[in-house]
Amino acid sequence: MAEHQQLVLRTAYRLLGNLEDARDTAQEVFLRLLKHAGEIAGEPQAWLYRVTVNICMDRHRRRIPSASMEREPADHARDPEQTLLFEERKRLLNDGLAILSPRERAAVVLRDIEGLATREVAQILGVEEVTIRSHVAEARVKLAKYVRGRR
Amino acid sequence: MTCQEWEQRLAEAEEPDSAADEHLATCPHCREFACELEANAMALRAMRDEVLEAPPRRRRWIPAIAAVLVVLTITGAWFRPHRPPMTPVRTQKTLMVKMLTPDPDVIIYWLIDTKQGESE
Numbered sequence: 001m002a003e004h005q006q007l008v009l010r011t012a013y014r015l016l017g018n019l020e021d022a023r024d025t026a027q028e029v030f031l032r033l034l035k036h037a038g039e040i041a042g043e044p045q046a047w048l049y050r051v052t053v054n055i056c057m058d059r060h061r062r063r064i065p066s067a068s069m070e071r072e073p074a075d076h077a078r079d080p081e082q083t084l085l086f087e088e089r090k091r092l093l094n095d096g097l098a099i100l101s102p103r104e105r106a107a108v109v110l111r112d113i114e115g116l117a118t119r120e121v122a123q124i125l126g127v128e129e130v131t132i133r134s135h136v137a138e139a140r141v142k143l144a145k146y147v148r149g150r151r
Numbered sequence: 152m153t154c155q156e157w158e159q160r161l162a163e164a165e166e167p168d169s170a171a172d173e174h175l176a177t178c179p180h181c182r183e184f185a186c187e188l189e190a191n192a193m194a195l196r197a198m199r200d201e202v203l204e205a206p207p208r209r210r211r212w213i214p215a216i217a218a219v220l221v222v223l224t225i226t227g228a229w230f231r232p233h234r235p236p237m238t239p240v241r242t243q244k245t246l247m248v249k250m251l252t253p254d255p256d257v258i259i260y261w262l263i264d265t266k267q268g269e270s271e
Contacts, residue, residue, distance in 0.1 A: 009203045019203065089194045112195040118165070137163035144162070144187045 004044065005030075007114075008052050014109040015056040017098050025055050049114070049124045053106050060102050089147060096146035100139050107135035108143070157181050161188060 008029045012022035029051050033044065040047050097105050103125075110121045111132065118136075122129045152160075157174055161184065164171060175182045250259045 006202060010199065010201070013203055014198070022203070086194060086197070089190060090198055093191060093194055093198070108195075112192060113198050115196065115199060133163055133165075137159055140162040140188060140191065141158055143191055144158075144184060147191060148187055 004048055007045065008048055011049060011052045011109060011114060012056055014094075014097060014113055015053065015102075015105055016059065017094070021059065025052065025059065028055055046120065046124055049110060049116075053110070053124065057102055057106070088151070092147045092150055093143055096143045099146060100142060104135045104139040104142070107132050108139035111136045112140070154178065154180050154184075158184050161185050 005026065008026045009022055012025040012029075013019055016022055016025065029048060032051055033040075033048070036047075097109070100108065106125060107121060110116045110124060111118065116124070118129050118132050121136075122132045125132065152174075157171065157178070158181065160168070161171055161181065175185055252259065
């Protein structure tokens with residue numbers, strides 16, 4: 001259950017850019033899970049991703065305000081200078097998610113952060129694989145330019 | 152192909168692309184872009200391992216306590232000793248108090264009996 005909670009919270013946070021909104025979304029997702037528990041066959045992972053993305057998209061459409069991307073704790077296991085650069089890149093990428101369209105953001109979060117296959121992302125978002133490939137590529141180009149422009 | 156088109160192709164690539172490799176060998180601009188994509192991919196993957204705080208429990212008892220205090224204040228029951236009525240009570244009305252709480256699912260109602268005719 002804790003793993004599922006992290007999955008929802010992490011995805012919502014990347015899509016909304018705000019931990020408070022992500023927590024609200026997580027509560028809504030798990031309320032829906034309780035309501036529909038009997039209808040979900042097998043692992044609820046795909047269902048959780050789909051509902052999380054849908055709720056985040058709804059929030060985006062309703063323009064529920066979200067603050068700027070919050071900072072993450074640093075990983076001190078590496079060389080300090082490399083850690084600093086790596087954390088800076090993560091911070092920039094986190095900020096850069098905000099410049100993507102909601103579709104691009106959902107695609108890149110599920111594909112590149114959550115590590116799902118293109119086919120799985122297509123099923124969750126209800127579009128063709130070719131569309132996902134295009135959204136992900138577009139998002140990667142925008143993020144690369146965003147990061148390069150700020151370093 | 153222009154460098155912009157190569158950038159798109161590099162970003163889409165999920166499998167080795169020999170044509171792209173040949174272009175990268177001769178184009179420093181696209182080589183730099185490919186390095187950027189690779190570094191970003193690593194950083195994005197690392198973002199998955201970050202643990203975020205779980206949702207806090209909602210404190211439903213706070214509005215409930217606030218509501219009790221409000222009712223006690225309204226009815227005057229807050230530490231008031233019992234006094235016998237000076238005159239017989241003639242009429243009695245019921246007052247309904249509705250209190251909205253920060254949680255939209257929680258609405259608290261009270262029915263308060265108010266005695267009239269004491270001052271008449």
